Amino acid sequence: MQPLPIDPLLPEIAEALRRGPSLVIEAPPGAGKTTRVPRALLEAGLAGAGEVVVLEPRRLAARMAARRVAEELGERPGETAGYQVRFEEVAGPRTRLRFVTEGLLTRRLLSDPGLPGVAAVLLDEFHERHLHGDLALALLRRLQRTARPELRLVAMSATLDAAPVARFLGAPSLRSEGRMFPVEVEYLSPAEAARPDVRLEQLVASAVRKAVSAAPAGDVLVFLPGAAEIRRAREALAPLAQSAGLDLVPLHGDLAPEEQDRAVRPGPRRKVILSTNVAETSVTIPGVTAVIDSGLARVASHSPWSGLPTLEVKKVSRASAAQRAGRAGRTGPGRAVRLYTRHDHDGRPEFDLPEIAREDLSEAVLSLASFGLAARELGAGPEAGGEGAFAWFEPPPPAALEAAVGLLRQLGALDAEGRITEPGRRMLRFPLHPRLARLVLEADARGAGQEGALLAAILGERDLRERSPFGAGGRLDTPTGPSDLLELAHLFHQASDGGGPSPERCRRLGLSPGAAASVGRSFRQLCRLVRTRGDDEGALLAATLAAYPDRVGRRRAPGSDEVVLVGGGSARLDEASVVREAPLLVAVDAGERRGARPAPGARGGPVVRLASAASEELLLDLFAGDLRYDEEVAWNAAGERVEARERLLYRDLVLEEKRLARPDPARAAAVLARAAQERGPRAFAAEGALDRLLARLDFAARHAPAAGLAAPSEADLAAALAGLCEGRTSFAELREAGLEEAVLAALPGRARAALQELAPERIRLPSGRALEVRYEAAGKPPWVESRLQDFFGLARGPALAGGRVPLTLHLLAPNHRAVQVTSDLAGFWERHYPAIRRELSRRYPRHAWPEDPLTASPPAPRPPRGAPGR
Structure with a gap:
């Protein structure tokens, strides 16, 4: 050994x-x-x-x-x-x-x-x-x-x-210090890395050619992100392999064991091993003296939409790059070529972020709940102690833990206390994400366990489609059906013979043979765990809804591709989807549109790639507690009125609505009041009327403090406006309601009487003419205006506040322009009237301009326009 x-x-x-x-x-x-x-x-x-x-x-x-x-x-x-x-x-x-x-x-x-x-x-x-x-x-x-x-x-x-x-x-x-031989590391130059016309497989072919030429022996290990990149690199290396007598062997997790053995065991010829990151930390592959590192890997991630596991191509960390390079120095000195720049390498994180800090935790939480641990007990760090205490080596982020618990409650796997339910225990029988386990469980309970297992296998493996299976990308080639999942299941069955999916049939149907094989293996495993074998379409639609209760959407309009979603927001249905008619649907998988940038003017937002039809009946069957009727009382800004609709909702998604003739009075008043307050009280009175009223009240309060008068604050005005909203539903009704009268009505009776006495709205001259008193901001005296002749016979001008405050008089010529502004009428008659009389007599000879205005009689008031006698 x-x-x-x-x-x-x-x-x-x-x-x-x-x-x-x-x-x-x-x-x-x-x-x-x-x-x-x-x-x-x-x-x-x-x-x-x-x-x-x-x-x-x-x-x-x-x-x-x-x-x-x-x-x-x-x-x-x-x-x-x-x-x-x-x-x-x-x-x-x-x-x-x-x-x-x-x-x-x-x-x-x-x-x-x-x-x-x-x-x-x-x-x-x-x-x-x-x-x-x-x-x-x-x-x-x-x-x-x-x-x-x-x-x-x-x-x-x-x-x-x-x-x-x-x-x-x-x-x-x-x-253990181990044993490492020196490895020479090379990088791409910035100029090489910046060339946009060079593809990854071309860089690989060039690097392998140099590695083979630089050393007379030794295998070459190439790290690539996935099987697709391995296939393209193999095609690019084929001419070199033929001329140099090389074996090109792939190495990844989906290969059959004998094919993996061929990659890792010594062979009769020099090998170029095209591998994913499975070779990064596995048993030493003997004979490797050169490593070509793309710096990329498909790493485990999850769909933010569904939480299901996915693979994303990402840059590897510096630690992983060191591991890869070290593969060239296991049995002797070696060489590593990194197909990226040194600057790129040095800017990468030292280690990859642990999955517990970035992955969906629902499967882990459900597993822990089966040990009798409630949700609140799952966030402890390594310091947790005590008999039977649970502690993570590194605790997960609280937000991720909360999201996982929330999803499991929606799936019925955890109860309100965060403890596992009986359905949750049954879900654990399936080696699946909890969503997919819920799908299989529901399908099995409805007699379609085997087909439910197939849907779960399709969703749990990588994308079954190599290209769109629904045609060349146009709507005209797309069939119409109740579910994209059912359509994929149908294609899988078409691609399969007695021994599983046929690669030739898969390619003809636009399916990936490798993905179909993975789906087939998962399907066979899951079939051993289900009881029923039916394929009832309704059961499968119900099972899909049971797995995605938080992804229900309503088509914005019949035939529209816009979908309004539970929880707010919207998305667009992919044009390749077969779900083209259902008004309600489940958005099973969605994400940003992949590929080229959208054309100018195109709508953004998520695209629903896989959908399944739903219905109110299915929602009632599965989630009756999430359905409710309510009356929405809302503001119509365009019509400036309150409107009421009766709505059927699934959670916060409106499924149906109809307009009501008359809203609930209390709710209508509240909605109208909010809208009115945003506009402001002055919008509901004649222009300047409220400010004049405030000035009038302020004048009275300043000149008679004992009367208990005070100008209302803005809050008082808002309260008066809110009070006017009772029994009304529109701005038009509010404007007719008389806000000034409402403000005055809010004053105590004594105060209103004092106001009329101290600061009347109008005064009457001896001639019988009534004049409106104009009150302005604090510090400015009140004033009236009328023709100069209307004041004949008056020795002094009218006054307010019990005669203490003389009014400012705007004395008008026949052309209604002021010839004098004064608060001293007696002084005006004595000092200014003689000169003004001469000028007015010359300009308006038809009018009477007596020499002694104190003994002259004012002209009679003119009747209103249109009155009898005119």
Whole structure:
């Protein structure tokens, strides 16, 4: 057996685990921790008669590690060393070392929380900080502190600082220095990186050509984001492979085990291994001397719309770049070419953000709830203590935890207290996101479990469509149907024969053969968990609605592609959707439009890529408590009136509405008052009338403080306006209601009488003419205006406030222009009238201008225009 750098540390590891149940091991890539440490525990007798379970972040790593250990033991996989990944288990009654993916251990803990038969659990590559890894560590630590104190836990990491994990476990840490050969790292120049016409596969082909020419031997490992990029790079490298005698071999998680073996085992010819990031942290691939790194990876993410898992192409962190480059120096000096600039590298984060800080938590929360933990108990950090206390190594963000609990309550998986319900427990039987588990559960209860499982498989795997299956992109090619999911299920069935989806049929129907194969595997697994086999369309529509109660939408108008959504906001229905007629629908998947920028004038916002028809009957069946009738009393700004509508709502989404002839009086008054206050009281009186009234009141209050008068404040005016709104529904009615009279009516009776006495609205001259008194802002005297002749016979001008305040008189000529403004009429007659009389006599000879105005009689008041005698 080939010696590895971790070997000298193995006795110390075994001794540390004899002294205590937990340990943290730091070892760089290539040290051998994945294969040698689990076997050392077994051989040291630390597992007793139980199993050693090793958690791996990826299926490929689990398979490769189990095969490497079995090979070193001289056995076949499935004997002493075996593995278990999704859709595949290679293990038997003799298996003592079991390599599993992280999610499978979580599901095992759910079905058997005490982990009987498991003596030790090793969390490999813990620095990757997958959500399932964090959840497994927290659950295992909780188990160790309660029912299984003897359970041995080992966290192994290549790059993560061991101290925080060691503190969390209360464990020592050991470090292996490993063995690394020097690796020469090269970068693209800024000029090369800036060329927009060079595609990734062309950069890969150029870098591989240089790597092959620079060294006479050694395999080349190329890191690419996904299978599509691998396919394009393989096509670009085909001429070089033929001329240089190279084998081009892909390596990714969806390949069959024998194809993965071909990539990782030595071959007869020099190899170029085109791999996703599965090769970043798995067992060493012998013979690799050069690494070409695209700097990209498809990393786990989730759809903000549905919470379902997705993969996004992102730049890798500096730690991941170091891991990739290190693959070239495992067995000898190597070379790494990064297809990006040094400036780009140095600007990247040191580590990837842990999934617990960025992922949807609903599946994890539901799993924890099954252990009897309520929602309020799930946010604790590593300092949480006490018998049976639950604590995360690193607690999730409170907002993400709250969102997960909220969704699970809507799905019926948690009750109001945040504890798991019976449907929630049944949902945990399915290895699915809670939305999809709810879909399958509802379909199964309605007799369509098998088809519900297919819909869940379609939604849970990557996009089934390689191109639009509904035609060449135009509406004319798009069929009309009740659900895009049902349409995809129909296409899947068309692509399948007795043995599953046919690649040729898939391509003909516009489906991805790889995605269809993944859907088929998931479908077969889920079919084993359901009871019913029907395919009732109504049952499937109901099941889809049950999984997406928060994504119900109403078409804005018949035939429109605009959809108004529960919770506010709107979206547009993709033109390839078959749901073209249903007025109500479920927006199953939505996002920003991908591809080219929208044309000028095009509408933005989310595009609903997958929809399913809904109906009021289905909403009543599934969510009767979320349906309600109410009367909406709202303001019509254009018509300046209150209007009432009776509405049927699902949560806050209006499903139906009709206008009512007369709104509820109290609510109408409140709505009218709000609108009126926004406009302001002065809009509901004649121009300037309110300010003149305020000035009049202010004048009276200043000249007779004992009368108890005071000018009303703006708040008093607002109150008077609000009072006028009672029994009214429009601005027009308010304007006719008389706001000035309402302000006066609010005064006590004595105050109103005092006001009329001290500051009347009008005064009457001896001639019988009544004049309006004009009151202005504080400090300005009140005034009246009339023809000069109207004041003949008066020795003094009229006064207010009991005769104490003379009025200012605007004395008008026959042309209604003031010839004098005075508050001293006697002085005017004596000093100014003689001169003014001469001028007026000359200009208006037909009018009488007596020499002595004190003895002259004023002209009779003119009757109103149109009165008898005119």
